[in-house]
Amino acid sequence: MKFPLLELFLAELRRTWIQFIRYPSEAIVGIFIIVITFYFLFAGASYIAGPDAGLSGASGSERLEVLVVGYIISILVISVLSTTSNSLEQEASTGTLEQIFLSPFRSLTVFIMRAFASLSLRLVIVGISLTAILLITGTQLRFPLALVMPLGTLLMSAYGMAFAVAGLVLVVKRVSQVLGAVQFGLFLLLGSPVETMEGWGRAIAFCAPMVPSAGLLRDLMARELPLNWGLYGIALANALFYLGLGFLLFARSERIAKQRGLLSGY
Amino acid sequence: MKILQAQGLGKTYRRGGQVVEAVRQVDLAIAPGEILAFLGPNGAGKTTTIKMIAGLIRPDRGTVAIADQNPHRDPHALRQLGAVLEGNRNLYWRLTPLENLEYFGVLRGLSRTEARRSGRELLERFELSHKRDAAVQNLSRGMQQKVAIAVALVHHPKLLLLDEPTLGLDVEATQTVKGLVQEIAASGCAILLTTHQLDIAEALSDRVAIIRAGAVIAEQPTQELVRQFSGASYQIELEGNLEELLEAGVRSRLESQGIVMQGNRLFVRGAEALYEVLELLRPAPIFQVKKDAADLTEVFLKLVQES
């Protein structure tokens, strides 16, 4: 066996996709909810703004595109966080979680491989939802290749948060309720174009998790701007910071959980 | 050569101002092919001990060595370890037995091909081949437990930890699991097993370790332990409760002689002592006197209830 990490990644990939393909109903319902929710938000927004404000007008259509990108980013991030905590809570209760800690691989390594594997599924689900939204609303987005760069930093900070959440699940167990509130905050933060704010608001927006990457994605996909390298540097620093913080908190939590005998059960 | 050596293990839980001394003093050692039954009442510290051995709980004191490697420091030690822990089935419900075996095999460091081969062999050996492609959640509880044991063995560990492997199984499934455990040990794997079904422990184990309130109070070859207790041990049963039939003075004299009293029964060791006790009991109505052909259950109860 020459590449144990590759073997592990492929095993995680198989596990993820087999479970999805065998029981696709949850994912399909999920896609429906994502699309319907957007539809009502969109309808609600144009209703509140009134026909004159015209989300379908010239500048209105750009606003809609910005809205779609922000929406799909928040959905992606929230689904990463919630699948992490849900699957971990479930694995703690069925006893598979402990088996992961019985592996000669470091648990952080296993969870990173899991993150990559489940990301492939998340991207497909969110991709399908996005396509449906674009078709229904008649919006058009650009998908330049440079897109992968801010998407990468977005996912790095998202997984940083996911690892922090995973650590919390190890120690506290039930985090679903807390997570609900966090998700709402993220929804507002990522869904609104904070990158256009000025002064202190802008500075804070750069420090908040994922926000600079979200701004870049809106620039690229909705505002037809080229990649701003200065901003990208900030996004990358932001991503590295949150990813490192997530790893640190996870490792910390694992130690506490082993100290207090909390790995699954009790 | 010992596969497992645990020495001086101790663990105290602190949570919300409460302090539980779950494990105070535990030494355990198991040789290849040996089955050690680790017995004790609820809350005695069995699961905590097992998890400390598996590296899942960090001990406050003491050391663990699996094939001379410390699982808390050296993750490679875990290559030699398989475990089916208490509670649920340790399996992915939506995957088939073979998929579970394959996944966990890779997680334990095998390649996919090796994991598959080993998985197929185990399913064959455990007579589960016909269920190879059914989702685990559709299997009976007994079969799920067999799959869980197979998963714990997929990487051919030298030490297998089984925390209450027959919990919730029907008679037939229990027998099957019993047979498997024997077979696994016969193939050279060392097994540490906890159970509250003492007949199973007696039938399976080469040695027993009994833990009470976090400390091992007896550790001996099973048959020796049972023999030692049945050799010259008698049970006297009165026609009523000891408290009512005997004066306090008599009871405290019996107690000072080390006689165990319980309900309407007294447990006496040695023929000499028996006559003395009978003398003391006069004129209380005796229902029967019998020599204890002890089984592990009685030995266990006596040891655990003695103070």
Ligand SMILES: Nc1ncnc2c1ncn2[C@@H]1O[C@H](COP(=O)(O)OP(=O)(O)OP(=O)(O)O)[C@@H](O)[C@H]1O
């Ligand atoms: N994580 C924990 N935090 C606090 N106390 C704990 C924890 N785990 C176990 N305990 C306590 O430690 C003691 C020993 O528990 P343990 O689970 O090791 O016992 P056991 O011998 O396995 O019991 P059983 O036969 O019921 O399974 C019990 O009093 C239990 O309540």
Ligand SMILES: [Mg+2]
């Ligand atoms: Mg237990």
